[in-house]
Amino acid sequence: MRAYVREADPGDCASASPDEMHRPDNSDAGPSRGPVGGSTSRPHSHDTTDLPQMTDTALDLLHRIFGHGAFRGxxxxxxxxxxxxxxxxxxxxxxxxxxxxxxxxxxxxxxxxxxxxxxxxxxxxxxxxxxxxxxxxxxxxxxxxxxxxxxxxxxxxxxxxxxxxxxxxxxxxxxxxxxxxxxxxxxxxxxxxxxxxxxxxxxxxxxxxxxxxxxxxxxxxxxxxxxxxxxxxxxxxxxxxxxxxxxxxxSSFDRPNIRYTVVPKDGAGTRALLDFLARHPGQSGIVYAMSRKRVESVAEQLCKAGMKALPYHAGMDASIRATNQRRFLQEDGIVMVATIAFGMGIDKPDVRFVAHVDLPKSIEGYYQETGRAGRDGDASEAWLSYGLGDVVSLRQMIEQGEAGEERKLLELRKLDSLLGFCETTGCRRQALLRWFGEEHAGACGNCDNCISPPQSWDGTEAARKALSAIYRTGQRFGVGHLVDVLRGAKTEKVQQFRHDQLAVFGVGADLDDRQWRSVFRQLVAGGHVDIDVEHFGALRLTEASRPVLKGEATLRFRTEPKTVSRGRGSRRTTEAEAFDLDPDSLARFQSLREWRSQVAREQNVPAYVIFHDATLRAIAEADPADLDDLARIPGIGSSKLDRYGEAVLQQLFDAA
Incomplete structure (x- = not known):
C-alpha cells in the first residue's frame, strides 16, 4: 500500500473536445482534432501540508478526498x-x-x-x-x-x-x-x-x-x-x-429513488408531456424520442411552451450538437430532447427526470435510459408514453434490419417483454427487476400502479369482438381501420372494402376509440394478436386467440385512466416544491447554482463536477456560518473545501 499524496500540478489534462464527446476513440496519439490545450481547471492555490504523509485506509480516503462519511452497500x-x-x-x-x-x-x-x-x-x-x-x-x-x-x-x-x-x-x-x-x-x-x-x-x-x-x-x-x-x-x-x-x-438493480409511470398515447400531441414537465420546473431532464424528426418537433413545442429545451440527434451539425450538449452539462434547468444517440457518455448526476414520448427498443435499453435520472440518489421520475403504433414501427425496424434471424428473434422477445411491462397491472418495479433475474416483493409505493392501483374489467366479450373483426376483415388491416369497423364508422376506406356489410360492423359502439385502442394494445401484449410488419402493421390472430374466440378462456383488461387536461383545475408545481426546499433555502440554493454555473463556464467543465445538486441543497438547508460548518456537509472533501469554501460562504452571505 502507498501513501496518498494530493496532485501538486493538475495542468496536464485537456477538456472535452466538442465534436468528440460521444465518439469512441479509434486512433492513437496524434494531431488534435478539436480545440484543446492546457488544463481547463485552475491550479490549487491552497497549502497541502494538511495531508498526512502516511498510509491511508479506504475510509480515510472516502471521507477526506470524496467527502463521504461511510460506504454504501x-x-x-x-x-x-x-x-x-x-x-x-x-x-x-x-x-x-x-x-x-x-x-x-x-x-x-x-x-x-x-x-x-x-x-x-x-x-x-x-x-x-x-x-x-x-x-x-x-x-x-x-x-x-x-x-x-x-x-x-x-x-x-x-x-x-x-x-x-x-x-x-x-x-x-x-x-x-x-x-x-x-x-x-x-x-x-x-x-x-x-x-x-x-x-x-x-x-x-x-x-x-x-x-x-x-x-x-x-x-x-x-x-x-x-x-x-x-x-x-x-x-x-x-x-x-x-x-x-x-x-x-x-447488487440490487433496484433504483428506489426513481418513480416509474407509463401512460397511453391519446392523440393529444405533447399535452401529456407538458403536464408531466409542469411537475419539474427549473430541473434538468431528458426527453427521448424515436426519430430525428420527432426530436425536432418536440423540442420546438417545448420551447413554445416557455421551456429551455434543446434538440440532440446524429443528423444535426456536429458543432450545434456539441454546443447543446455543453449547455446541458453546464447549465441548470435544460431539457434535452434526444434520440438514444445521447446519454451513454453523460455522467450528470442531477437529471431529475427521463421521459420517453415513444417506446424504447427493449426493456434493457429502457432500464439504462431511465437510469440516467437520479444518479445522485435523490427523487426522480421515469415517464413513458406509448401506443401500438410504436410497436409497429419498432417491429418493422427489427424485421427489416440486416441482423441475422437469431438476433432478430432476441430483439423481438425483448420488445415483447417491454410491452408486457407497459401493460402490467402489477408493481412496475417488480416487473422490471424480474427481467434481470431479481425478485421483488412488489408494492414498491413508487410507481403509478402502486400509487394508484389500476382498475380492471372483464374484457372477454370485447376481446372476442376485436378478434372477430381482425378475422373477418382478412387479417390485413391496422388498428385504426378495425376500430372504425367496430364502432360503425362509415369511412371511405370502410365502404371501399365493404366492411360495413360485415356482421362485426358497429358491434362495438359501446366503447370509444381510446378504449378500443387499449383493447387491441392489451391483446398484442398478451400474445393473442401479432403484428404483420410486411403488410403495414396489419393485425393477425395467433394460436392463443383460439380459446378466447371459442369461449374457453376469459380475459381481464386494465381500465385506462381518464385523461386530465391542463386547465384551471391543474396546478403547476413550484420550484420550492420541486426541489423540496422552504423559500429561504430555495433562495440560497438558486444563488449557489448561479455561482456554480459561472465557475463551470470559466473552467469549461460540467457544473456537477464542481458540486452536485444534492450537495448544494444540503448547503442551502444547513446555511453554514464558517468553513468548519461547511466541512460537515456530505460531498465536500478537503480539496473542494480549500478550493471553493470561501466562495461558497461569500455566496451565502450575499444571498442573505
Missing amino acids: EQAEIVEHVAGGGDALVLMPTGGGKSLCYQIPALLRDGVAIVVSPLIALMQDQVEALRQVGVRAAFLNSTLGGEEAAAVEQRLLRGELDLLYVAPERLLTGRFLSLLERAKLGLFAIDEAHCVSQWGHDFRPEYRQLTVLHERWPDVPRIALTATADAPTRREIVERLGLEDARQFV
Whole structure:
C-alpha cells in the first residue's frame, strides 16, 4: 500500500473536445482534432501540508478526498477485495457508486490504475471530477495533441498518475501495450463491461480482446463493472474477459429513488408531456424520442411552451450538437430532447427526470435510459408514453434490419417483454427487476400502479369482438381501420372494402376509440394478436386467440385512466416544491447554482463536477456560518473545501 499524496500540478489534462464527446476513440496519439490545450481547471492555490504523509485506509480516503462519511452497500467489501489484489465483477445500478469501487483501490495500491472506458465524454468528465478533488488523473484519447499525449505518457512512466483512462481501441495498440510494459501497474478497471456482449445494446468488439491484460499481466488485479447486464450477458462477460475465478458482487438493480409511470398515447400531441414537465420546473431532464424528426418537433413545442429545451440527434451539425450538449452539462434547468444517440457518455448526476414520448427498443435499453435520472440518489421520475403504433414501427425496424434471424428473434422477445411491462397491472418495479433475474416483493409505493392501483374489467366479450373483426376483415388491416369497423364508422376506406356489410360492423359502439385502442394494445401484449410488419402493421390472430374466440378462456383488461387536461383545475408545481426546499433555502440554493454555473463556464467543465445538486441543497438547508460548518456537509472533501469554501460562504452571505 502507498501513501496518498494530493496532485501538486493538475495542468496536464485537456477538456472535452466538442465534436468528440460521444465518439469512441479509434486512433492513437496524434494531431488534435478539436480545440484543446492546457488544463481547463485552475491550479490549487491552497497549502497541502494538511495531508498526512502516511498510509491511508479506504475510509480515510472516502471521507477526506470524496467527502463521504461511510460506504454504501457492498462498496467497502469490493474495495477491500480489489485493493488486496483480487479480481472482481461488479454489477451495480447506475448511481450506486461503481466508480469508487476502483478509484479508491487505485489510490491504495502501488502503481497506476488503467481504466478502460468506452466513450471520450465519459472518461473526460470522470477525469475532471477526480482532478477537482485533487486526484492525479489523466486520459489519453484523440482530443489530445501529440505534445499533450506525450506529456501524459511521461507522467505515466514517471509514476505521477493514480488513474489513466483510455478507450479499448487505443489500449489494444502495440504502441500502448509496449508503454504499459514500462510502467508500474496497480490495477485494471474495465468500465461498462456489458459492451463485451454481442447480444447487448452497446456491443464493442474491442472489449472481447481485453483478455490480453490478464495474459500479459497476470498479477495485476482486474475489476469489471456494469450497470446493465441480465444473466446471459453476465455469463458472457465472465467468459469473454476470463473472469471465471473473479469474485462476483451483484447488487440490487433496484433504483428506489426513481418513480416509474407509463401512460397511453391519446392523440393529444405533447399535452401529456407538458403536464408531466409542469411537475419539474427549473430541473434538468431528458426527453427521448424515436426519430430525428420527432426530436425536432418536440423540442420546438417545448420551447413554445416557455421551456429551455434543446434538440440532440446524429443528423444535426456536429458543432450545434456539441454546443447543446455543453449547455446541458453546464447549465441548470435544460431539457434535452434526444434520440438514444445521447446519454451513454453523460455522467450528470442531477437529471431529475427521463421521459420517453415513444417506446424504447427493449426493456434493457429502457432500464439504462431511465437510469440516467437520479444518479445522485435523490427523487426522480421515469415517464413513458406509448401506443401500438410504436410497436409497429419498432417491429418493422427489427424485421427489416440486416441482423441475422437469431438476433432478430432476441430483439423481438425483448420488445415483447417491454410491452408486457407497459401493460402490467402489477408493481412496475417488480416487473422490471424480474427481467434481470431479481425478485421483488412488489408494492414498491413508487410507481403509478402502486400509487394508484389500476382498475380492471372483464374484457372477454370485447376481446372476442376485436378478434372477430381482425378475422373477418382478412387479417390485413391496422388498428385504426378495425376500430372504425367496430364502432360503425362509415369511412371511405370502410365502404371501399365493404366492411360495413360485415356482421362485426358497429358491434362495438359501446366503447370509444381510446378504449378500443387499449383493447387491441392489451391483446398484442398478451400474445393473442401479432403484428404483420410486411403488410403495414396489419393485425393477425395467433394460436392463443383460439380459446378466447371459442369461449374457453376469459380475459381481464386494465381500465385506462381518464385523461386530465391542463386547465384551471391543474396546478403547476413550484420550484420550492420541486426541489423540496422552504423559500429561504430555495433562495440560497438558486444563488449557489448561479455561482456554480459561472465557475463551470470559466473552467469549461460540467457544473456537477464542481458540486452536485444534492450537495448544494444540503448547503442551502444547513446555511453554514464558517468553513468548519461547511466541512460537515456530505460531498465536500478537503480539496473542494480549500478550493471553493470561501466562495461558497461569500455566496451565502450575499444571498442573505
